[in-house]
Amino acid sequence: MSRERIWLIVRVSGLALLGVLAFVFRAEFSWGPLLLSLEVAGIATLLTLVFGVGLALLLQWRRLPARDLIDAIVSTPLVLPPTVLGYYLLVVLGNGSVFGDAWKATFGRAIIFNFEGAVIAAAVGSMPLVVRSARVGLESIDPNLIAAARTLGARPMRILFTVVLPLAAPGIIAGCMLGFARALGDYGATLMVAGARIDGTPTASVYIMDQLLAGKDEHVMTTAIATTVFGIVMLYFANRLTRSLQQRG
């Protein structure tokens, strides 16, 4: 991409952001819900990046027992209603569950109705998108490249970090991009696992519903537009990054 085009993209994005900021400040925009949603979605995306890529690598292993069953279970959040996913998470992570009690004993606070619960709900919901996209990236790698790395003396971990992950990066980034978008917009599962407020602040989705019910249409509109613009800008740059990585190959 030429330097002129990069400047053009930066200028247009900057102007769009300035426009949104001017609009939201004029409307006494409440930043808290949007920042909370971005924080939850950002951390959830980091989690899905690590665990999602790990799961995708595991599912690439042809001799993995019950591979198809594990694949189906990992993909289940795609087809479940968010409330059902939220219910399962409450059962697994809630007070009285093995995991929930162990977490509380270790960190001194419960997972559910807390920030951690919102992150886990968002991460579990977006995990299949990351896993599926990462698998597409991994499957696109020519097996001869891995064989070549082996003959050149590389051990498995070196092959993973120098051949497999760089070549699968476009698929992984595309998955994270979709996962972030999914996490940013999560409503049902977050509401069930984290409640309507986290330390007094709702996520953007919950805030929009609250304001809509309270008849504050202007707040609904500004939050919706701000969320949309953040989503578009983020997806746009992720798309550019993915394409640049694909062209590099």
Add this chain to the structure above:
Amino acid sequence: MADTGLAATLRLQRGEWTLDVELACPVGITCVMGPSGSGKSTILQLLAGLAVPDGGRIELAGDVLLDRAKGISVPTHDRRLAYVFQGLALFPHRSGLGNVTYGMSREVPRPARIDKAQQLLDKLGVGHLARRRPRTYSGGEAQRVALARAIARSPRLILLDEPFSALDHDLKLQLIELVCGLASELRVPIVHVTHSAAEARLLADQVVRIERGKVVAVGTPGEVLANVPALD
């Protein structure tokens, strides 16, 4: 077999198809010839450790790389060999230098590795590709970078899997000359798989002809290819 050569017996069963060969490859170029499906590329994969035979033994320069009877199997990354694949398998996300330095010992400091890689690329006539990625190379340039990457790690054995099959006649001759030069300089066994008798005549010190997974003839090109037409 001399201490620097390769000796291998390989047995592999895949359904109805059986590979059962015995190879003795001295220093120099051994061309393994045969029709498609005869097992040529499989032999290279077994020698490299990319596939495991059902039975057999591989000894290289006096070291046992594989002995199924004794349960010995040196992993591919420790066999110190070079393998040029039919499709070359250059890493698309790495530059020419990145490809050539990939297999070099990491005990050597990075600047020294880069210097050596640049020298190799210059020697093979592709020094100008050091900073460029493989998608920008022509067919002949890619072959030369693949050869540079193969010899950069000072291999004890070089395996070439029909690397010239997609090249035009003139380019093929240039690269054959290059491989002959490398063979006399490196003094290691080179196993070159081809289906081209013309290529084998130009390159080989020894020709092994296989059919349906069995060795049917071994000897000099003159002996093995005497009745094979010049144009193939």
